[in-house]
Amino acid sequence: MTNYLFTGIILGLSAGFAPGPLLTLVVSETLQHDLRAGIKVALAPIITDLPIIVLTLLLLSKISHFQVVLGIISLLGGFFVLYLGYENMRTKEIDVDLHDRQSHSLRKGIIVNVLSPYPYLFWMSVGAPTTLKAMNQSLMSAVAFIGSFYVLLVGSKILLAVLVGRSRSFLTGRAYIYTMRILGLLLFVLALFLFRDSLVLLGLFQ
Secondary structure, three states, X not given: OHHHHHHHHHHHHHHHHOXXXXXXXXXXXXXXXXXXXXXXXXXXXXXXHHHHHHHHHHHHHHOOOOHXXXXXXXXXXXXXXXXXXXXHHOOOOOOOOOOOOOOOHHHHHHHHHHHOOHHHHHHHXXXXXXXXXXXXXXXXXXXXXXXXXXXXXXXXXXXXHHHHHHOOOHXXXXXXXXXXXXXXXHHHHHHHHHHHHHHHHOOOOO
């Protein structure tokens, strides 16, 4: 269970801190309105991701006996995590547009997350396969993975909202950039484990 807990933590932190439409919206809503508005946006994945999780788990559970298919999915997941790590290593700063003054924070967050391809790609290639693998070990392992992922995903965005509310220069400072690079390295390591799992499922590695 500990392995899945740490996997969820690493992926959650990386997704939470990574530059993207949702994080930009968290920051802009915090700066335009207040911390509460930023927190509302940060909570959007909890609402939007549930149907994605259920659908991907149902789909992959139907093909769980096809080792080759799962091996290919795990391979794609490895490349996706590798790409996320590469993007983390390239992080420089976040440019925030402050022209929109209307506050419908939660609704904006839901729309942005639903239209983003990342939740779908993540749960199809990484999240759902890892959850099913964890469930084969125990229900608590799956809960530990999903729970730690979302606690850190939402929590890190809320933390960034708090830090940005106190200092607008935080997202252009060295602390943020170095944090992203460390998470990038951890994602590279995680990608290697996914590649190993894919080779095992494809029968190319014991």
